[in-house]
Amino acid sequence: MTTPSPPLAKKIPTQRTRHGDTFCDPYEWMRDKDDPQVLEHLAAENAYTEAVAAEQEPLRSAIYAEIKRRTVETDLSVPARRGSWWYFLRTIEGEQHPVFCRVPASAEASSLSAWTPPEVTAGETLPGEETYFNTNAEASAHPFYSLGGMAVSEDGTLLAYVEDTSGDEHFTLRLRNLQTGQALPESVENVHYGVHLSPDGKRAYYLTADAAWRPHRLWQHTVGTPATQDRLLLEITDVTQWLGAGLSADRRQLVIESGNSEWNATRLLDLTDPAAEPQLLVPAERRVLNSVAPCEVDGEAMLLITHNQQGPNNAVSLTTAEALLGQAGSDQLDLGPTVIQHDDAVKLDDSVIVTAAQVLVEARISANPSVRMLSWDTVRQVRDGAAGVKAASLPGPVFEDTMHTISVEQASYDAPLFRVRYSSWLVPDRIYDIPHQDPVPILRRETPVNDYHREDYRAVREWATAPDGTEVPVTVLHHKDLRRDGTHPAVIYGYGSYEISNDPGFAVPRLSLLDRGIVYAIAHVRGGGELGRLWYQNGKKLHKKNTFTDFLAVTDHLVDSGWADATRLAAMGGSAGGLLMGAVANLAPEKYRAIVAQVPFVDSLTTILDPEMPLSAGEWEEWGNPIEDPEVYRYMKSYSPYENVRPARYPAIAAVTSLHDTRVMYVEPAKWVPVLREHQLGQAPIVLKTELDGGHGGASGRYEKWKDRAWDYAWVASFISA
Incomplete structure (x- = not known):
């Protein structure tokens, strides 16, 4: 079979001048996705990609079949108790999406036994079981379907959810009466991720985004009224700040944060008062990265604040709303006594989790996410003048695998236990319940995997040395039969x-x-x-190139240490990891035989220079501001993949994107691919694959996602396995 020639994109020179530097962009015309010529070009690229990858179809089909065979298609989640109901998910063989179910809880929620979840069996309905949301039915009328948030009222009678039916991450808020199953007549268009309900279920709270996809407004919707009557609670006009919100532990307050990756403002909203206004506790002008967790200590309303005032890895302090409000004119913000001290070796998560029994602290220790337990007695002692503690000294559940991830899945305020999700490189997800009084993990479920034997695989942690001497962690996964003899193909993933x-x-x-x-x-x-x-800080802004050179150092380490054959290497990464792929392709194209760049951020400078585009103004804290700062402009231009393509023998590159992606627009890889082809000195193909109905995460539905992964893996494997 003869492979056709790649599409030849027309050139319309567009000049961009900034800080005395002019860049001529021949493909900027592709930005208009409503232009029939753009759509025609993307279709031609898809046809070319299909032709180039046609010989990979047997491998692609085999990988997809293996994913499908190993996945238990009719699967269940562990029921989680909320109020007088147990909520859980069913996934059904042949269906793309999960089904949301619930069953009444029969006991009072005070005893430990009342929190033992019911046994759910595939194909068997529990007594009183209800399907309160069938995602497959909702998705049936749309080529794409994704939920962006869901909330059920405290009494279990009202469902609020936000849905995206195009892939552009612009959601519609809808409401449903769970007693009758009927949809309420009102809806709200163009909302952002997430929705929260007041404790009485009479009000819904949601966010909307500006034209640059920056969530900037918080709204209150009264159930039973049209969206035109919704009340604007807060608007953030600073284009560098994003707005977000979450419920307090007792679900009676909304914790509102507005900011960026380096600092934020924090507000509280009383959800029990329909006329309440957000109360500003920590202003943005303080330039403190912080998160507030309302709590009660001996009947007094207090706040546990996780913050970076004492160091970059965070500390936790104890104060009150009144104490914060009284410091409006002070030079130094006093956050109260320190409960958990800053530790250079331990990174505290952004917020603690409050329960009536104790405080749960998610911390990164020895590079592994862990959960630590902070007693209220310790909090009281700190309040009364005792010194704070180190997170590493706090107790926590112990697991056998040295490399693992553990995160809090559910921690109901008055429950006698909390739930965690555990996973490792070789252990499928497990759900454990951990009693507060006797913290011995109770295994509720391990995700079943067909045709999988853990003993057949190995996971190893090693360290590569970067050019500046920094030791970079590397995780190596391999089959047990593989010997470290330098003859093996390898795929290297990075973000x-x-x-x-x-x-x-x-x-x-x-x-x-x-x-x-x-x-x-x-x-x-x-x-x-x-x-x-x-x-993190040493891989952002004017240190961004460390990300790229670290990846190349890992590549060299795999070869030098005998894990891989230098002539059989492939690389993969998506979004900002796609920027990484583009950067290493320019820096060292000779190191790789194949690259998959998923929704790649490869025209980064053009994007960040336009504050009206997604991933722009709100991203200046990540990349720097090239509009105002000539040094940032020059630095970004020196690594932006699109602007640094050079004559070279590039590997086989597949750029995979989605037409409706609002985070990394399709136009970035669409422009990058023809420039790569123009400078390709070798024979390896360079293709663009565009999902016409998907978003940033690709197509919707689990089977479609499996097909996407099979395509990506077949692409790299076909070039390095021969």
Whole structure:
């Protein structure tokens, strides 16, 4: 079969001048996705991609079949108690989306036995079981369907949810009477992620975003009234700040944060008062990164504040709303006595979790997410003058795997236990309930996986040395039969932005690579949060290039240490990880045989220079502000993948994107691909694959996502396995 020639995109030169530098962009015309010529070009690219990847179809189909075979398609979640109901999910073989179910709880919620979830069996309905939301039915009328948030009233009679039917992450808020199953007549268009209900279920609270997809307004909707009567509670006009909100532990207050990755303002809203206004506790002018958790200590309303005032890895202090409000004119913000001290070796999560029994603290210790338990007695002692404690000294549940992830799944305020989710590189997700009084984990469920034997695989943590001497963590996954003899193909995955960590977690699709003798490595590069806040700060703004050189150092380490054959390497990354892919392709194209760049942020400078576009003004705290700062402009231009393509023997590159992505727009890879082809000195193909009905996460539905992953894995495997 003869592969056709790639589409030839027309050129319309567009000049951009900033800080005395002029860049001529021949493909900026592709930004208008309503232009028939743009859609025609994307369709032609898809046809070319299909032709190039046609010979990969057998491998693609095999990987998809393996994912499908290993996945227990008819699956269940562990019921979670809320009020007088147990809520859980069913996934059904052949269906793309989960089904939301519930069953009445028969006992009072005070005893430990009352929190033992009912046994749910596939294909069998529990007594009194209700399906209160069938996502498959809702999705049936749309090519794309995604939920962006869901809330059920305290009494279980009202459902609020937000849905996206196009993939552009512009949601519609809808309400449903769970007693009758009938939809309420009102709806609210163009809302952002998330929805919360007042304790009495009479009001819904939601966010809307501006044209740059920045959530900036908080609204109150009164159930039973049209959206035109909704009340605007707060508007953040500073384009560098994003707005977010979450419920307090007792679900009676809304904790509202507005800010960026370096500082934020915090407000509280009384949800029991329909006329309440947000109360500003920590102003943005304080330049403190903070999160407030309302609590009660001996009957007194207090606040546990997680903050970076004492250091980048956070501390936790105890104060009151009144104490904060009384400091409006003070030079130094006093957050009260320190309950948990700052620790250079331990990163505290953004907020503590309050329960009546104790405070749960999520902390990153030895690069692993963990849960620690802080007693109210310790909080009282600190209130009364005692010294604070270190998070690492607090007790916590113990698990056998040294590399694992544990996070709080549910912690109802008055419950006698809390629930965690546990996973490791080789252990599928487990759900444990942990009693407050006797914190021995009770296994409720391990996600079943067909045709999987843990003993057949290995997970190893190693360290690569970056050019500046920094030791970079590397996770190496491989089949047990693989020997460290330098002959194996390898896929290297990386991200490295926004303090997002690649934490230990099980993934069925990866097994298809490991079974084929492919080493799968995760490069925990700077810009992520694996080793604390400084690990993130040393991979952002004017340190961003550390992310790229760390990845190259990991690549070299895998070869030098015998894990991989230097001629059989592939790289993968998405979104900001797609920027990483574009950067390493320019820096060292000779190191890789294939690259998959998923929804890649490869025209980063153009995007950040336009505050009206998504990932722009609100991102200046991540990348710097190239509009105002010439140094930032020059630095970003020196690594922006689109502007640094050069004549080279590029590897086989697949840029995968979505037409309706509002975070990293399709136009970035659409422009990048033809420039790569123009400078390609080798014979490896360079393709653009555009999902026409998907968003930032690709197509909706689990089967479609499996197909996407099979496509990506078949692309890299086909070039490195031969």
